[in-house]
Amino acid sequence: MDNTLERLKHLVADKLDMNLKIDDIDPDAPLLEEGLKLDSLAIVELITLSEESFGIEFGEDQLNMNAFANLRSLAAVIASSRSQARSAGTS
Amino acid sequence: MGHSPFATALEGITAAASTSASFVTDGAFTCTYTEIPGFIEQIVQLLDEGGTGQPSCPIVECPNTLAGALLCLALMKNGTSFVLIPPAQGGTDLKPAPNFCDYRLVVSQNAPTRDAFAPRAYLRKELNPGYNGRPVDRGRLYLRTSGSMGVSKIVAHTHDRLIGNARNVARKYGFSAQSRAAIPVPVAHMYGFGAEFLPAILTGASIDLQERTNLLKYLDREKRFQPTIVFATPAVCEMLKAGYKTPRTQYEVFVTSGQRITEELFRAFDPFVGGRLINQYGSTEMGAISACDPSDNIELRATTIGRPLDGVNLRLDPLASAEPEQKGTQLYCRHPYGFEGYIDENGEWIEQASPAGWYRTGDTAVRQTDGSIVVTGRADASVNRRGYLVLLSDIERVMEQLDAISTVVVVAGKEDKQGPRIAAFCVPRPGDSVDGAQLRARCFELLPHYAIPDEIHVTPSLPLLPTGKIDRQQLVALIAYR
Structure with missing residues (x-):
């Protein structure tokens, strides 16, 4: 989980075109207006980047404000998607 | 105070809607059509306070909230002229008010609670220090054009013709009291206001106003509101294409406009909205001009703007310019509900238009054998960069002010996510010896951020055509193969 969060922070700093530095990224800051200020385009990009880099696909029920409240909540959703994918793969 | 045509229309609607379950919402606050007249009356009272009785013209910063929508309805019902602009984003900086505005109305972004839905709780009235005291006509709506380089003109519409335009759109798309219209685009622009909000109000449709939408917000609101009609932009289509995992079936019509949608995106997104995607052609000056019908086949919908709305005429004239990259014929429009003209910041006419006159759209187009129109580009070389329409000739004019430069030619290059790249x-x-980086640094002081060339090449000479004109095509080819 913490590992997922670290990877996610790097993803935002390195891949997302938002000029955010890794040290400035607060995992508990809101992703939208008041926090990391991701705009509408960046949210879509973050979804696509996360899916590609973690090898998952979000369900539409996961694309909501709670899951995308901040990077910590997003990391939790990604981690659970990955473990579900793994257990589905081994069964 | 005379009875405005909008007041009459609104009375009919609220009476008819009293038996329906139609409502207007912004997600936080909802009101029914039967409640609208009461809310409007409260706003009118507040606006009258401290007034001189003289016709006045406020500038209204209107977010996509119920409070903002009710304010616009109150002004229209009163026959009050007003300038409509979207709220300033992020900061607290106020957008400049034209000098003919006596005061400014700012709608609070924080939704008032239902108990405290008194206009005083969400409406701030400020005097405009630059007011020039010039009397204004009654029953006008003024909209700023997007203006390529900050030289914005103000477009004047009469409330009467706005209503005509709205009824036209409502007929075209079959708006009714059963319709559910989602508005994710700014209600303070012609597209959101004239082409969706007013048609929805005038037919008693349910309305969902979305302020600064994003994928997550849209999916949430869509689930709760179940819209049947939405007016969106290509950016919204792109966003939803990335987020939709399953196609939607509830849409009767899904309109995109604002800027041209690529055929590729159109074809990819159309199945997600049940094959009901429509590309509407319109402008701040003319409102809705032309569109396909949802029942038209995909070929027609993906490549054309269909047929003009009732009463609208389109004419194609050969281009006068001999520039090689500008093909086709120029599109002119005669519109029964078009604008009244342009005014300047002081309220003086710059140019008056008449419904009988032909308006130059600035677009090039061709007519197909079935009568449908295909828009092929801009007559004035321009690009849509970062969501802004930028005339390349405007950038040239500004850059020519740089001391070290004798000639500058600006062309549109390869597309990236923000639109075609701008190359100078x-x-x-x-x-004089300069390099591209130095020149580009200077451009940051002279040009708005969206118009700064992405690449600047310094060259001793420019390729010429046999006619002696600059060979722009060759310059485009130069950057394309780089």
Whole structure:
């Protein structure tokens, strides 16, 4: 989980075109207006980047404000998607 | 105070809607059509306070909230002229008010609670220090054009013709009291206001106003509101294409406009909205001009703007310019509900238009054998960069002010996510030596951020056509193969 969060922070700093530095990224800051200020385009990009880099696909029920409240909540959703994918793969 | 045509229309609607379950919402607050007249009356009272009885013209910063929508309805019902602009984003900086506005109305972004839905709780009235005291006509709506380079003109519409335009759109798309219209685009622009909000109000449709939408917000609101009609932009289509995992079936019509949608995106997104995607052609000056019908086949919908709305005429004239990259014929429009003209910041006419006159759209187009129109580009070389329409000639004019440059030619290059890249080719003055990076740094001081060339090439000379004109095509080819 913490590992997922670290990877996610790097993803935002390195891949997302938002000029955010890794040290400035607060995992508990809101992703939208008041926090990391991701705009509408960046949210879509973050979804696509996360899916590609973690090898998952979000369900539409996961694309909501709670899951995308901040990077910590997003990391939790990604981690659970990955473990579900793994257990589905081994069964 | 005379009875405005909008007041009459609104009375009919609220009476008819009293038996329906139609409502207007912004997600936080909802009101029914039967409640609208009461809310409007409260706003009118507040606006009258401290008034001189003289016709006045406020500038209204209107977010996509119920409070903002009710304010616009109150002004229209009163026959009050007003300037409509979207709220300033992020900061607290106020957008400049034209000098003919006596005061400014700012709608609070924080939704008031239902108990405290008194206009005083969400509406702030401020005097405009630059007011010039010039009397204004009654029953007008003023909208700022997007203006390529900050030289914005103000477009004047009469409330009467706005209503005509709205009824036209409502007929075209079959708006009714059963319709559910989602508005994710700014209600303070012609597209959101004239082409969706007013048609929805005038037919008693349910309305969902979305302020600064994003994928997550849209999916949430869509689930709760179940819209049947939405007016969106290509950016919204792109966003939803990335987020939709399953196709939607509830849409009767899904309209995109604002800027041209690529055929590729159109074809990819159309199945997600049940094959009901429509590309509407319109402008701040003319409102809705032309569109396909949802029942038209995909070929027609993906490539054309269909047929003009009732009463609208389109004419194609050969281009006067001999520029090689501008093909086709120029599109002119005669519109029964078009604008009244342009005014300047002081309220003086710049140019008056008449419904009988032909309006130059600035777009090039061709007519197909079935009568449908295909828009092929801009007559004035321009690009849509970062969501802004930028005339390349405007950038040239500004860059020519740079001391070290004798000639500058700006062309549109390869597309990236923000639209076509802007490339400038500069010939330095004899004896001057500059490099592209220096020039680009200077551009940051002279041009708005969206118009700063993405690449600047310094070259001793420019390729010429046999006619002696600059060979722009060759410059485009130069950057394309780089």
